[in-house]
Amino acid sequence: MPSRIASVAVAAPLETPLSYLVPPELEEKVTPGMRLRVPLGRRSAVGFVLETAEGNGEGLKPVAAVLDDVPLFPASLIPFFRRASAYYRHPVGEVIRSALPASVASDKSRVRTLTEKIYEASQQSGEPSGAKQKEMLAWLRERGATPLGEINRRFAAPHAVLARLCELGYVCETMRERRRDPFLDRPVAPDTPPEPTEEQAEALRTISQALGAQVYASFLLHGVTGSGKTEVYLRAIADALRAEKRALLLVPEIALTPQLVGRFRARFEKSGTRIAVLHSGLSDGERYDAWRSIARGEVSIVIGARSAIFAPLCDVGIIVVDEEHEGSYKQGEGFRYNARDLALLRGQMAGAVVLLGSATPGLTTYYRAQENLSGYLPLTVRALDRPLPSVELIDLRNERPEGSLSSSLCAALQQNLERGEQSLLLLNRRGFAPYLICGDCGRTFRCPNCEITLTYYQGRRRMLCHYCDYAETPPEVCPGCGGDDVRPEGSGTERLEDEVGSLFPGARIARMDRDSTARKGAHEALVARMSAGEIDILVGTQMIAKGHDFPGVTLVGVVNADQALNLPDFRSAERAFTLLTQVAGRAGRGQNPGRVLFQTWSPEHYALQAAVGHDYRGFYAQEVQMRRELGYPPFGFLVNLVFSGVDAAKVGRAASQLVGSLPADPEVEVLGPAPCPLARLRGKTRVQVLLKGRRRPPLHRFLDQVDTLRRCVPKAVALAVDVDPIEML
Ligand code: ADP
Numbered sequence: 001m002p003s004r005i006a007s008v009a010v011a012a013p014l015e016t017p018l019s020y021l022v023p024p025e026l027e028e029k030v031t032p033g034m035r036l037r038v039p040l041g042r043r044s045a046v047g048f049v050l051e052t053a054e055g056n057g058e059g060l061k062p063v064a065a066v067l068d069d070v071p072l073f074p075a076s077l078i079p080f081f082r083r084a085s086a087y088y089r090h091p092v093g094e095v096i097r098s099a100l101p102a103s104v105a106s107d108k109s110r111v112r113t114l115t116e117k118i119y120e121a122s123q124q125s126g127e128p129s130g131a132k133q134k135e136m137l138a139w140l141r142e143r144g145a146t147p148l149g150e151i152n153r154r155f156a157a158p159h160a161v162l163a164r165l166c167e168l169g170y171v172c173e174t175m176r177e178r179r180r181d182p183f184l185d186r187p188v189a190p191d192t193p194p195e196p197t198e199e200q201a202e203a204l205r206t207i208s209q210a211l212g213a214q215v216y217a218s219f220l221l222h223g224v225t226g227s228g229k230t231e232v233y234l235r236a237i238a239d240a241l242r243a244e245k246r247a248l249l250l251v252p253e254i255a256l257t258p259q260l261v262g263r264f265r266a267r268f269e270k271s272g273t274r275i276a277v278l279h280s281g282l283s284d285g286e287r288y289d290a291w292r293s294i295a296r297g298e299v300s301i302v303i304g305a306r307s308a309i310f311a312p313l314c315d316v317g318i319i320v321v322d323e324e325h326e327g328s329y330k331q332g333e334g335f336r337y338n339a340r341d342l343a344l345l346r347g348q349m350a351g352a353v354v355l356l357g358s359a360t361p362g363l364t365t366y367y368r369a370q371e372n373l374s375g376y377l378p379l380t381v382r383a384l385d386r387p388l389p390s391v392e393l394i395d396l397r398n399e400r401p402e403g404s405l406s407s408s409l410c411a412a413l414q415q416n417l418e419r420g421e422q423s424l425l426l427l428n429r430r431g432f433a434p435y436l437i438c439g440d441c442g443r444t445f446r447c448p449n450c451e452i453t454l455t456y457y458q459g460r461r462r463m464l465c466h467y468c469d470y471a472e473t474p475p476e477v478c479p480g481c482g483g484d485d486v487r488p489e490g491s492g493t494e495r496l497e498d499e500v501g502s503l504f505p506g507a508r509i510a511r512m513d514r515d516s517t518a519r520k521g522a523h524e525a526l527v528a529r530m531s532a533g534e535i536d537i538l539v540g541t542q543m544i545a546k547g548h549d550f551p552g553v554t555l556v557g558v559v560n561a562d563q564a565l566n567l568p569d570f571r572s573a574e575r576a577f578t579l580l581t582q583v584a585g586r587a588g589r590g591q592n593p594g595r596v597l598f599q600t601w602s603p604e605h606y607a608l609q610a611a612v613g614h615d616y617r618g619f620y621a622q623e624v625q626m627r628r629e630l631g632y633p634p635f636g637f638l639v640n641l642v643f644s645g646v647d648a649a650k651v652g653r654a655a656s657q658l659v660g661s662l663p664a665d666p667e668v669e670v671l672g673p674a675p676c677p678l679a680r681l682r683g684k685t686r687v688q689v690l691l692k693g694r695r696r697p698p699l700h701r702f703l704d705q706v707d708t709l710r711r712c713v714p715k716a717v718a719l720a721v722d723v724d725p726i727e728m729l
C-alpha cells in the first residue's frame with residue numbers, strides 16, 4: 001500500500017533532505033513549510049517540510065510530531081531556499097534554519113505563543129449599578145477591544161470589576177495571540193508627501209510600468225546623496241500595494257535607520273497598512289509574533305536587515321534594497337549569503353520588481369546596468385535643488401599637524417561653530433588608540449587568541465580585542481623591560497573626542513561608534529539629539545556616514561581619508577570611494593550649503609580625486625579597468641575556502657592535501673593555500689585557498705569536487721566555503 005512521504009530539510013549539516021513516513025493522523029498537518037520534529041539517528045531534530053508525495057514508505061522512520069499550527073513560510077519560498085542552498089553550497093536545512101529567526105527555528109519543542117486576554121463591551125445595552133463598573137464599561141465601549149495590560153494601566157486593581165461586568169454580560173473576554181513591537185509602538189510625526197521631482201517622476205513611471213507587467217525586472221536607482229531615493233521607494237511601494245501586492249524593504253542595519261522606518265510608518269500606517277519591522281532589538285517572542293503575522297498574510301510591508309530577504313511574505317510585488325553597496329548584506333559566517341544578490345534571485349522567482357538603490361552602487365551592480373542586465377534610473381541632482389557640497393583635500397604632507405586635526409580643518413570647525421552650524425568628524429577607528437607601545441623597548445600588546453594588537457580604551461582603562469572580546473588592564477610598567485613609558489600610539493574616536501573637546505571647550509561634542517551605541521536606544525538618542533540641534537560636533541566611525549538626513553550639518557571632516565585604501569583587499573579603492581562619498585553626502589542637505597574636508601597623505605589617488613569631484617563614473621572607469629585586467633568581479637567570480645582549527649599543522653596539511661587532490665582545470669585558478677590576513681583568530685589558525693574563474697559554471701563544477709574531497713578533511717579542521725566573498729581577512 002502506498003504511503004504518504006514527506007521530504008524534510010533537517011536543520012543539521014546534511015547534504016540532502018531526508019524522507020520520512022507521515023502517520024495517517026498527521027497527514028492533514030504535514031504540508032510544505034511546516035516545522036516538524038523528526039528522528040535523526042538516536043536523537044531527534046527539527047526539520048521543515050519541503051514537499052509530500054505518495055510512495056513506498058518501507059524502511060522509513062515516521063515523523064515524530066508537528067510543531068506548529070500554520071506553515072512558517074509559504075510553499076512558494078521552497079524553490080528559493082533550494083536555489084540559495086545550491087548556489088552558496090550550504091545544506092538546505094541549514095539554509096532554512098538560518099532564514100528563520102532563532103526563536104522560530106528553535107530546537108526546543110513548540111515555541112510558546114504569547115497570548116493575552118482581551119476585553120470588549122458586548123452588544124448588551126443598559127448600565128450596571130456600581131460606579132466603578134459604570135466607569136470601566138463606558139471606557140471600554142469607547143475603546144473597543146482592549147488588552148488586559150492596558151486596562152491594568154488605566155484602572156487600579158480592575159479584576160473584580162471586570163469579572164463582575166463579564167458575569168453580567170456587559171463585557172466579553174477572549175484570548176488573542178499577543179502582538180507587540182516596541183519599534184512600532186512609538187508615535188510618528190505625520191507626513192506630507194512632497195511632489196516628486198522630474199527625475200523621481202521619471203524613475204517612478206518606469207517602475208510603475210514594470211510593476212504593471214507583473215514579471216521580473218531589476219533596476220539600479222542611482223541617486224546622488226540627498227536626491228530623495230527614499231521618496232521613490234515610498235511611492236513605488238505604494239504603487240505595488242495598490243496592485244494588491246506586498247513589499248519587502250531591505251536596509252543595511254535596522255538599528256541604524258530609525259529615520260527611514262519613521263518615514264515609512266508616517267506614510268503608510270494612517271491608511272491601515274501593516275508594517276512589520278524585523279530588527280535585532282526584538283525579543284524572541286516578539287520576533288516570533290512578527291514572523292507569524294507575516295506568514296499569516298497580515299502584513300503588507302516588511303522592513304528588515306539582510307535576513308529579512310527570507311521573510312515569509314506571499315505575493316511579493318517589489319523588493320527594495322537600500323544602500324545596496326553595503327557589505328553588511330553579506331553574512332560572514334555559517335550560511336554566507338548576500339541578501340542583495342538573493343533579492344535579485346527572489347525577485348526573479350516571484351516575478352517581482354527589484355529596486356537596488358545607492359549613491360555609490362557596488363561595481364558589479366553598476367556594471368550590470370551598463371550591460372543592460374538591469375534598468376538604470378539616475379537621480380543626478382539633490383531634492384529642492386540643493387547643491388552637492390564642495391569637497392577639498394588637505395595634504396597632510398604639507399601640514400603635518402601635531403594632533404589629529406590640521407590647522408585648516410580646525411579653522412573650518414571653528415567657523416562652523418561660530419555660525420551655529422553642525423559638523424561631523426569621521427575617524428574610522430574606535431577606542432582611544434589602536435595600540436599601546438613601550439617607548440623604551442618598542443613592545444606592543446597583542447591578543448593571545450588573535451594575531452592583532454589590543455585596542456586601548458582610556459576611559460575604561462582597558463585593552464580590548466575587537467575580534468574575540470579578550471580584555472586586559474593596561475600595564476603601569478612594560479612587562480618586557482620594566483620601563484615606565486608605555487603610551488598610546490595613533491588615534492581612535494575616543495581620543496579624537498578628547499582632542500576636539502580641548503580645542504573647542506564651549507562646543508557640545510558627542511561620539512557615535514559601536515562603543516557609544518552599544519546600549520539599546522543609545523544610537524537613536526544620538527540621532528534625535530543631532531536632529532534637534534543639540535550637538536555641535538559629532539565625532540564617529542563610518543556609522544556617521546550611514547544614510548542620516550541631518551539638515552543642520554554643513555561641515556564634514558575626514559581625519560584620515562587614506563585609511564580604507566590601505567587594507568589588503570582588491571576592493572579597498574571601492575570601499576574608500578564609497579565611504580568618502582557617503583560621508584561627504586551628509587553635508588549641506590538643509591538650507592545652507594555644505595563643505596567637506598578630507599585629510600590625506602595621498603591626494604593624487606584616483607579614489608580620492610573621484611570623491612572630490614562627486615564623480616562616480618570617473619571612479620568606475622578607472623576601477624573597472626583594473627578589475628578586467630585582473631579578472632576580479634564583475635569580470636570573474638571568486639570562491640574562498642577557509643580552513644581553520646586549533647592545530648596549525650593540521651590546518652595547513654588539510655588545505656595542502658585538498659588542493660593537491662583537486663584536478664587541474666584550465667578555467668579555474670587556484671591561489672594558495674596561504675595564511676589568511678588574520679592568520680590567527682579566536683585561538684584558531686586560518687588558511688585560505690582562493691578559487692577564481694572567468695565563468696560561473698566551471699567554478700561550480702569545481703566546487704562539486706571540493707564537496708567530495710572535503711569528506712577527507714579531518715574533524716579537527718573546519719572548512720568554510722565562501723561563494724562571492726566580500727571580506728577576505
Ligand atoms: P537620499 O536617500 O537619496 O540620500 P533622502 O531620501 O534622504 O535622500 O532625501 C533627502 C531629503 O530630500 C529628505 O529630507 C527628503 O524629505 C527630501 N525630498 C525628497 N524628495 C523630495 C521632493 N520631491 N521634494 C522635496 N523634498 C524632497
Ligand code: ZN
Nearest residue numbers: 447450465468
Ligand atoms: Zn582576540
